[in-house]
Amino acid sequence: MNKFLAFLLFALVTITDGIICVSNLVPDQIRLAFAGDNGVSVGWHTYACPFSSKNPNPNPTVIYGLSPKALYSTSINANSSAYDTRNILKTSWFYSVELPNLYPSTVYYYQILSSSYVSTSAILSFISAPAVGDQSRTVNIATYADMGVDGLVEDIITGKHLFERALGALQKILSSVDFFLHHGDICYADDLVSGVFKTYEEAFDYCQTMMTNITSSRFYMTTVGNHEINCTNAPILNDLCSSDHKNQIPYSNRFHMPSKQSGGYLNSWYSFNYGFVHVISLSCESDFPNAPSGNLIDTITQVNWLKNDLTAVNRVVTPWVIVQCHRPWKGSIPLDDIIEGGFINCPSCQAAFEKILVEYNVDIYLTGHVHWYERICLNGTINTTNYVNPNGPVYLTNGVIGNPEGSSILYQRSSDSCFLSTQPGFGILTLLDPSHAIFTFYGNSNMAILDQIHIIKNR
């Protein structure tokens, strides 16, 4: 054997504990989330060695610190997870390690350590959340729903590459964003099974890998949408979805939201604070009467949790209260709503949540599911861009950043619709101080401001 071939084999093949790894394994799909007021969750994914389901990293460890040359703190979480991905070649493993007791508003550097089979990550960084109640600086939140990978069919027919264009637009504003709110329908993995010759898992893996530059440097806070529930968009090839592609199992393995720290459940409902903002994330899919996707627990636990969470909010400390949930209950009617018999706009969501949001003076309700951007009028005023002491949450539907299904088609405009756009874009919510916020809807293609409103609350 010549020396080059021998070197090549040595480089490619690692044999440990009887397992052959043909290639070097890496931690990928790295993602950050808040984990309580002073904590951060670092999540990631790694493939197991080919033809093996053995966990390649049984002691997932993150080192971190205040300088890239001083990663002196260590955190370990031995609870790794996997599920049936229907792929005997590559088993996926998912990890989440919490970094506790962080200083507020501080730059931290972190690195995922190597294991027997998996290499270390690059040294990455984030800025921790400000102290709860800190009103000294503006808060910028990127908001949207319904972002997912284009199918091959869509790309050939339209050439749009909506997902990649959306990521390009988000990359341009990344440096000014504190955290992201993605109101459900993340990646559209179940669309791809029937649309593009990619498996559910390949689609999810590609999507999260492409998003890593964003999710490894900013907190990416998600809620569940219908595409994260039951793989129902692949009816013809449904046998490609395993039983573990039901009950939001892939979503719950891939994202780790602060439900534990806020008394919520799985990644379905939870809350967190960021400076003078309190954010609540709900499931519009399950766990209330006549929920579109059934129940994980029952019809009352989530609703009671919402009331208790809102009751506990101190509006002097966190005057702004924002809620994200996947499905809208106000606004214009898309053609899909007629085709699907009224399942787009969600009357059962309205029955479960609206009265509570109004009673507790929630400031903003962020939603998606319909693939356009729409702003609802308030206080009986039309054509205004100034929402001064609105008599209910400012209501924004924001589901048009880019996904394989494209934009929704308008069937009937609502009388309380103040603005509607089907151009691909996303929102930036800027909270200037306890009384003044600006919401801006940007177009992906040229970052043009397509809509902008001021929200004024006299506290």
Ligand SMILES: [Fe+2]
């Ligand atoms: Fe949806």
